[in-house]
Amino acid sequence: MPVIRMRSAVIYLTERCPLACGYCYFRDKRQHDLSWKVLANFLVLVKREWGSPRSFVISGGEPLMCWDKVKKLVMALRSGFPGADVRMQTNGLMLDRTKIAWLSARGVGLEFGIDGDLGTTARWRRPMDRGMFARLVRNIRAALDAGISCGCTMTVHPDEVARMAENLRFLKGIGLSCVDITPAAFMPWDAARRAAFRAAYVDIVATPALRRMLFTREDREFMPAGLMDISLHPPGDVLLGDAFLCLPGKARKKFSLWDPATGTLRPQMVAYYRRRYALLWKRPSWRTYRDHVSFGFEMVNAMMGRNYLNTRQIVPLMRFMTRVHLSYGHKKISA
Numbered sequence: 001m002p003v004i005r006m007r008s009a010v011i012y013l014t015e016r017c018p019l020a021c022g023y024c025y026f027r028d029k030r031q032h033d034l035s036w037k038v039l040a041n042f043l044v045l046v047k048r049e050w051g052s053p054r055s056f057v058i059s060g061g062e063p064l065m066c067w068d069k070v071k072k073l074v075m076a077l078r079s080g081f082p083g084a085d086v087r088m089q090t091n092g093l094m095l096d097r098t099k100i101a102w103l104s105a106r107g108v109g110l111e112f113g114i115d116g117d118l119g120t121t122a123r124w125r126r127p128m129d130r131g132m133f134a135r136l137v138r139n140i141r142a143a144l145d146a147g148i149s150c151g152c153t154m155t156v157h158p159d160e161v162a163r164m165a166e167n168l169r170f171l172k173g174i175g176l177s178c179v180d181i182t183p184a185a186f187m188p189w190d191a192a193r194r195a196a197f198r199a200a201y202v203d204i205v206a207t208p209a210l211r212r213m214l215f216t217r218e219d220r221e222f223m224p225a226g227l228m229d230i231s232l233h234p235p236g237d238v239l240l241g242d243a244f245l246c247l248p249g250k251a252r253k254k255f256s257l258w259d260p261a262t263g264t265l266r267p268q269m270v271a272y273y274r275r276r277y278a279l280l281w282k283r284p285s286w287r288t289y290r291d292h293v294s295f296g297f298e299m300v301n302a303m304m305g306r307n308y309l310n311t312r313q314i315v316p317l318m319r320f321m322t323r324v325h326l327s328y329g330h331k332k333i334s335a
């Protein structure tokens with residue numbers, strides 16, 4: 001029996017990225033990439049401990065900074081884990097028709113980082129300019145035309161709350177029908193901005209055409225105890241889920257689940273995570289995926305021994321989003 005059951009594997013191929021977004025959740029980005037040796041060892045670990053996860057997410061930094069490695073990894077996933085869903089998170093700027101055709105032919109989905117129209121996106125995704133934004137929109141349309149399953153993460157800075165609905169309509173206009181709204185962590189969500197976010201979110205969800213766009217997996221997927229995401233971070237640390245991406249490199253190493261030299265799990269770290277997650281499952285017996293991410297945020301503060309992440313501001317917002325979705329009667333679906 002595996003020590004922890006795996007839902008998805010998130011692979012951060014590189015810390016490098018051509019953008020420097022003001023709210024980037026990857027707080028301690030340097031220049032590390034995952035080596036192929038580490039990647040190959042990780043896939044062996046996944047197979048040995050967890051069999052076949054339902055999905056793999058390839059991310060960064062910007063994974064297209066290492067396109068050859070993306071191709072090699074996708075081929076390894078397609079042959080080693082047939083049937084698994086494979087998606088790539090990208091800022092979309094380094095895509096071109098050749099890459100789009102390659103990804104389309106191999107059934108790789110894309111999740112773009114775009115926060116709405118030029119004004120909002122360029123304000124936080126620096127140094128995005130008009131030309132880069134036009135390229136991003138062109139690439140999204142080309143990916144959709146090529147039949148790729150596309151979604152996007154719309155990160156909302158506290159100063160952009162008033163434009164949330166307008167930005168959602170912009171994304172709908174360029175053809176995106178699946179949007180994951182994420183309030184930007186580490187940003188100043190004071191009481192007034194939190195109240196404004198809640199009011200704007202309620203209005204959005206009350207509008208059927210906009211509600212249909214929301215990527216509600218986070219709220220609709222009820223996870224049983226012990227089911228978790230596993231994430232691989234450069235240069236070679238394994239953690240549970242993407243909440244831990246914001247940790248400084250030293251902390252990621254300290255809390256890594258495996259020993260990359262031997263490719264085996266570290267029993268004391270497995271016990272650490274199991275102890276911590278046991279707190280999450282005390283009551284009730286199920287949790288939404290977003291609850292799970294929120295708990296990861298709280299664990300980040302416990303690991304750092306201080307208020308590193310603004311959990312008191314961000315976690316209530318995430319719980320509120322879940323409550324709003326549940327009030328629309330989404331059904332419980334088993335994980």
Ligand code: SF4
Binds near residue numbers: 018019021024025060
């Ligand atoms: S594109 Fe993504 S990884 Fe790059 S700086 Fe922006 S948020 Fe961070």
